Amino acid sequence: MTTQNNPVLEIKNLKITRNDETIIEDATFTINKGDYVGIVGPNGGGKTTLLRAILNFLPYTQGSIQLFGLDSTKFSAWQKIAYISQQATNFEDQFPLTVRELVSLGCVTKGHLGRKFTPKDWKNVDDTIEFMGLSDVANRRIGQLSGGQKQRMFVAKALTHKPELILLDEPIVGVDSNAQEKFYKKLSDLNLKHQTTILIVTHDLTSVFCRMSKILCINKNIELANITQDLNPNQLLKRAYGEHFHFVFHQHNCKGAFTPNEP
DSSP: OOOTTOEEEEEEEEEEEETTEEEEEEEEEEEETTOEEEEEOOTTSSHHHHHHHHTTSSOOSEEEEEETTEETTTOOOGGGEEEEOTTTTOSOTTOSOBHHHHHHGGGOOTTOTTOOOOHHHHHHHHHHHHHTTOGGGTTSBGGGSOHHHHHHHHHHHHHTTOOSEEEEESTTTTOOHHHHHHHHHHHHHHHHHHOOEEEEEOSOHHHHHHHOSEEEEEESEEEEEEOOTTOOHHHHHHHHHOTTOOOOOOOOSOTTOOOOOOO
């Protein structure tokens, strides 16, 4: 679901170089409130670099990035944004926290360290855990979870402070296909029910075309397209991955899935 003319992220003429190599060149696109965007492209194409630039983790050479109408270098309302990195689940399995305790850490905000949790805080935590389908493991130690459960736990942690924009960088690497489908379904629910804007770096092209509203192809250059019945995925993806690429679409338990046109 997309609300037109309500930009969350605006990028204009963006160029990013690292060690004298151009990683992203002349990128211009807009992400609106309620967009659910799959970011795809070959390894080394600039996907993670783009996210890090949006989050102001690394500088860019030219152009501009605006978040909620403000230049990213002047933006300060970072509580509106949640970021889940590739390394989110790389923690010590014996760390003595339950799922409920870890998710509650998302309620801790700058300037409120040490604040005593209220019943409203705990209701927020429990509601979020339930929404992400983790109520049955809420009191388990985090080291006892499966890979898919861990990923949903970190999304739950991010959701406790009600972000308007969520950035995820390959969050389901190493997770089995059944857990992947549950994960993407929860993100779809979040997007549809709360109009949360989501950008997710993924290699799962089927889920992109099955569940998401837009696709952002990155291979130095960037192309953003709406996912519609008329979109030709093969033509779009060949421009990102190269002419040798051929996309095979698999329908699997997805409402609204479509069979793309052949080139």
